[in-house]
Amino acid sequence: LSCTGCKKKDFVYHRKYSGEKYCKKCFCTSIEKKIARTVSKHQMLSSTDLIVVGLSGGKDSVVLTHLLAQMEKKFPNSKLITVTIDEGIKNYREETIEIVKKITQDWNIENKIYSFKKEFGYSIDDINQIILEKKLDLLPCSFCGVFRRKLLNQAARDLEADKLAIGFNLDDEAQTILMNFIRGDLSRMARIAPKPKKISPKFVPRIRPLREIPEKEIALYAFYKSLPMQSKECPYAFNSLRHNVQSSINLLEEKTPNVKFNILKNLHTINELFQDSEIKSIKNLHDCEKCGEPTSSTLCKACELISILE
Numbered sequence: 341l342s343c344t345g346c347k348k349k350d351f352v353y354h355r356k357y358s359g360e361k362y363c364k365k366c367f368c369t370s371i372e373k374k375i376a377r378t379v380s381k382h383q384m385l386s387s388t389d390l391i392v393v394g395l396s397g398g399k400d401s402v403v404l405t406h407l408l409a410q411m412e413k414k415f416p417n418s419k420l421i422t423v424t425i426d427e428g429i430k431n432y433r434e435e436t437i438e439i440v441k442k443i444t445q446d447w448n449i450e451n452k453i454y455s456f457k458k459e460f461g462y463s464i465d466d467i468n469q470i471i472l473e474k475k476l477d478l479l480p481c482s483f484c485g486v487f488r489r490k491l492l493n494q495a496a497r498d499l500e501a502d503k504l505a506i507g508f509n510l511d512d513e514a515q516t517i518l519m520n521f522i523r524g525d526l527s528r529m530a531r532i533a534p535k536p537k538k539i540s541p542k543f544v545p546r547i548r549p550l551r552e553i554p555e556k557e558i559a560l561y562a563f564y565k566s567l568p569m570q571s572k573e574c575p576y577a578f579n580s581l582r583h584n585v586q587s588s589i590n591l592l593e594e595k596t597p598n599v600k601f602n603i604l605k606n607l608h609t610i611n612e613l614f615q616d617s618e619i620k621s622i623k624n625l626h627d628c629e630k631c632g633e634p635t636s637s638t639l640c641k642a643c644e645l646i647s648i649l650e
């Protein structure tokens with residue numbers, strides 16, 4: 341009954357996909373090592389990076405901030421700043437902003453808050469109202485994802501960040517891959533790469549150090565380390581495509597424990613096949629006519645979505 345790591349204590353966690361059994365301490369060490377390995381394997385960070393972390397207050401971003409803060413201490417020439425996006429979702433975002441304030445004060449990390457309402461003129465609650473009034477065939481999440489992506493990039497760029505770190509775990513990664521496949525967005529799927537790339541001077545390269553850790557293990561790590569976490573789920577989460585894809589993958593996983601890793605691994609295989617292909621290239625990036633952010637169309641996705649609301 342002993343731990344695979346220290347061989348002394350009883351195990352508390354059985355990692356089914358690899359067979360290891362860990363005590364609390366060895367489990368936490370295994371997560372830290374795995375993330376450090378992901379970071380170095382894909383050259384996600386360099387020793388002088390200014391890293392902006394998207395800190396929402398959810399378990400993933402809290403764990404990511406905690407681990408990057410530890411790593412950053414070893415590199416005196418690197419710096420960490422957290423950015424929080426306030427989407428304007430009543431009875432949900434208030435709690436996480438409190439958590440973010442507490443964490444960043446306790447850990448002595450700078451935090452900046454950017455709001456949808458201020459930057460785009462609409463909160464997600466406003467958008468939900470308009471969707472209902474105009475009977476639009478869209479979900480608040482479609483706006484939220486696009487706006488968040490854009491605003492995080494703008495924030496990271498304003499702060500002159502070298503990297504933008506996002507708390508995407510293995511489950512998120514597998515869901516995104518399948519969602520792109522379902523939507524037929526093969527070029528976006530082909531561009532999901534672990535190694536940060538600079539595709540335009542206006543885009544800050546994004547890194548996802550948690551991409552090889554299942555969501556369940558992130559939650560357990562946060563619990564063992566007593567990290568503060570939000571308790572509520574976003575009221576709009578239940579309708580989304582992501583939510584349906586998530587339920588399907590979790591159902592599959594009951595019979596096939598490796599399904600999430602397989603999706604990620606198979607994506608890498610496909611990406612290698614696409615190596616020099618047209619599908620992977622981002623052609624003709626130019627400035628959005630309305631906001632000036634890089635896009636391959638006349639308007640960027642955020643401005644296109646805003647025009648539907650007006």
Ligand code: SF4
Nearest residue numbers: 480481484574576577
């Ligand atoms: S569930 Fe949808 S609306 Fe809520 S925070 Fe996530 S993307 Fe935004």
Ligand SMILES: [Zn+2]
Nearest residue numbers: 343346363366
């Ligand atoms: Zn142990």
Ligand SMILES: [Zn+2]
Nearest residue numbers: 628631640643
């Ligand atoms: Zn635009």
